[in-house]
Amino acid sequence: MIKMLQMKGKAVVLVSAALFAGESARADMKSLSETELAEVDGAGIGMVLEDFKFAHGTDVENGRIFRIGGLKSTDGRDVEVVVNKLYISGSGSNYGENLGSVNLGRLVNPYTIDLVDGNTIGVADKAVMQFAAPTMVAASQGFDCMSASALAGSGTCSSRPATADFHGERPDIGLQMDVAVGTDQSANINIHAQSAVIDGSYIRLWGDNSRRQMVGQFKLNFYTPELSINACDQDGTTCGSRITMQNFALELALGNQFQPMFFDVDGSGNFVVEVAAIPKPQAGTIGPEGLVTDSNEDTWNFYNDYYTNPDHRSNLTIGNLSVGDRDFGSSRIEGMLIQHLKIETKDLAP
Template identity: 65%
Template sequence: MRGFGFCNFPCTSMLSLALLWSLPLQAEMVTLNESEMSEIDGAGIGLVLDNFTFSHGTDAPDANGNQARIFRITGIKSTDGQDVDITVNHLYIAGADSAYGQNLTPVNLGRLLHPWRIDVVDGNTIGVRDKSVLEIAAPAMLSAAEGYDCLGGSAAAGSGTCSSRPATESWIGERADMGMQMNVAVGNDRSANLNIHAKSAVIDGSYLRLWGDDARQQMAGQFKLNFYSPELTINACTQDGSECGSRITMSDFVLQLAIGNELQPVFFDVDGTGNFVLEVDAIAAPAPGQIAANGLRDGSDTATWDFYEAYYTNPEYRSNLRIGNFGVGDRDFGSARIEGMLIQHLEIRTKDLAP
């Protein structure tokens, strides 16, 4: 259905909410176990935002002339013990050709045919055995015959694999300009603002999947981020914006980041000291003798060899970074790429620096 108003922030949007549920309606709610939930075949919730604009930092000042709403991160200390204060002065999501956030126009996020999705899926269909998996997913990728070039500003159907369409003269499209200006103060030094802007950004094919791991008694998950932008820029300016340093420009920017998979999920935990722990456990090593000394399938345990062959050759487990051209100011340094990154083991642990 269309026409449901939504505005909890200084923004304007129209929300199209499609709720598709294939189960018969029950008179009362009952608790389901893991086995019963894994058999649910609902279509979940589809979410589409029409004519959406979000902007923080553009409100009129309050009665004292101060910024009306402040997005600030505190409680961080530098290595020499000084307080670190991160203030986001401007944050926006808007239509294409926004001139780095100066000209904000609406954009559509998702399409009725390819919406954002919130769903509980059968883990057996995605390699997570006998689990119900919560999935929050961006619009899907399509076949090359149906989709649009993920970077092309004038892409037509059949030119790529993204479902989000670029803006045209008659259509605002589903690709958003987004960016932020933030100020990082270390102690009393609040000298510069950092600006990050992405033009016509697309995150089709991205998702977050979460489930409970019985053996470790922890939350487990998979995270996939696809980020495409014809131009991603970073620069620093004085606090009043009167002077700026050279702009770093990354043209045709592509990031395909994979953290966790069905064989190596990412685990979320809080340790005994109250610090957050994120971990991707190492893949189990083969037992002695399961893989032949020459590494070939002949002479190896075939099931074990096939398992590791599938693991190391699956492109869905790997991350890629591609930049069509890397420039600083008026100098171009050409293209850059990092391909086939595979996380063998990862552990991120926060630490309380307070005495």
């Protein structure tokens, strides 16, 4: 069931659904009253999915196959990727074996689609399209982002973990796929994340007049108490050692107000994604001691804002990495700043 609600100037879509490949889904819209419509100011749309469950499975006999083609290996052979299983479930799914319902977002903090005033986020004189997950909240109001049994007041994530009486807002997510290169049938690959949280993530898009390209910012926060990867033979009966990353936290920042991401397609039809080098500020020098008192103030503030802003930096933390029954301890990358990045796809066909 889909309902339209109004909250804080946004139209909020409340959805209750269970989706499975091969099954139809029904949804009923509930009209807003004139009074309710008058209170919606066009600031954006919020979306909440209640009792949500999604599962896809390849069914060759009935022609239901999620296949990705058109790829080539370095030696020119066709590469085919078949997604055997894709699921979004409530917690405790046992790697997708026992699917249950989960809530995605909540009415006080939904997923949103907004048209943002760029002046408020450092993108001068631009209207910015933003797709955002639930926002972070004060630690006194939120939940620990990692713990699947976190209590209120333990952290900054809005999404609540599951309890015995509540679905929670942290889904189990999984993917199983086969990759075939020519006639070589590789083992299938399985990726699973338990009780996952993406609060604070967003994609922002706008247009750049000088380069005539779409540009943007991408912020991905991904927290899970367990992220695992393993490979099995084609029928899934024999599997290799499972790579398990416990207490996995990724905070990835691509693009900012000084260095937005540029999206383009070159003359051969390949995609180009670039985070350009930081532009030079207005003319000015930094003193030999690096202090604002003996530097051009505007130039010093420009570099200070760029290098000290934590929103520009990426972090990766793994509480414990294990392969099978062997532990390799914790790993951490903190404060990674992307000065320049360029990604280009290439056609490897002969």
